[in-house]
Amino acid sequence: MRLHYHPLSSYSRKVAIGIGLRGDSVELRVLDALGGELKTPAFRALNPFGKMPVLESKEGPIYESTSILEYLEERGPRRLLPAGQERRARHFDRVGDHYLLDPLGAYFWDKSDAARDKALARTGTAWEVLGRALADGRKFLCGDEITLADLSAAVAAHIAETEEVPVPDDILRYQERLEAHPVLRASREGAAPFVEATKPRRVKKP
Ligand SMILES: N[C@@H](CCC(=O)N[C@@H](CS)C(=O)NCC(=O)O)C(=O)O
Incomplete structure (x- = not known):
């Protein structure tokens, strides 16, 4: 798989x-996304919506981040959707995508006041919701292990930090617990040079 x-x-x-x-053996291929590869017919054949990521599987291309992870989980081992926690894990995955990653992703590229206001409002509420879900002292959203529930939130906390969008202290402590894991730390380190390099392109739209 790729x-x-x-x-x-x-x-x-x-x-x-x-x-x-999960420890899957999947080849990671870096798209030339900044050079326009998402718009090519070859990439549109993998994902007609022209968005990344896409998993090439023996059953064909799979797009949509949650669908890709569900596909892998269905084939085992169960790691991100632990038995008895599926509903909770899927719920916080949805919250993370809609109210953290989407508004932060928009503000990442468009530094308009409107995009910032939306990012602040959406993420502010989402951080409160996550804070309440963690308030019983649990390490991660579904307990002691990182699950699907935590992935969007982990990435979002890093983007919020780079874009100077406020993150409450309880969420910063949660982010520290997440990034103590080498896989999450590596993700931050992999993104950092591109966050810096794209800064001149990420400006307020006229
Ligand atoms: N709902 C999709 C969102 C994917 C998405 O928005 N990907 C962004 C990068 S983070 C993208 O490909 N943007 C390029 C574009 O919209 O042209 C998922 O969960 O995979």
Whole structure:
């Protein structure tokens, strides 16, 4: 299997982290995303929506980050959707995608006041929701192990930090617990040079 991804892309990072935690043998292929590869007919044949990541599997291309991870989990071993925790894990995965990664991803590229206001409002509520879910002292959203519930939040906390979007202290402590894991640390380190290099392209749109 081969994952077409980019170390800067938040949804790519979510899937690459999931694969790293699961220990799947998947070749990671870095797309020339900044050079326009997502718009090519060859890439559109893999994902008609032109978005990364995409997993090339023996059953054909699979896109949508959660669908890719569910595909891998269905084939075992169960690692990101532990028995008895599936509903909770899927719920926080949805919260993380819609209210953290999407608004932060938009603000990452478009530094308009509107994009910043939306990112602040959405992430502010999402951090409160996650804070309440962690308030019983659990290490991660589903307990002692990192699961699907935590992946978008982990990537989002890093993007919020790079884009100077406020993150509450309880979430910063959660982020520290997440990034103590070598797979999550490697994801941050892989993204960092691209975050820096793309800064001149990430400006307020006219
Ligand atoms: N819902 C999709 C979102 C994927 C997505 O938005 N990917 C971004 C990179 S993080 C992308 O490919 N953006 C390029 C574009 O929209 O042209 C998923 O979960 O995989």
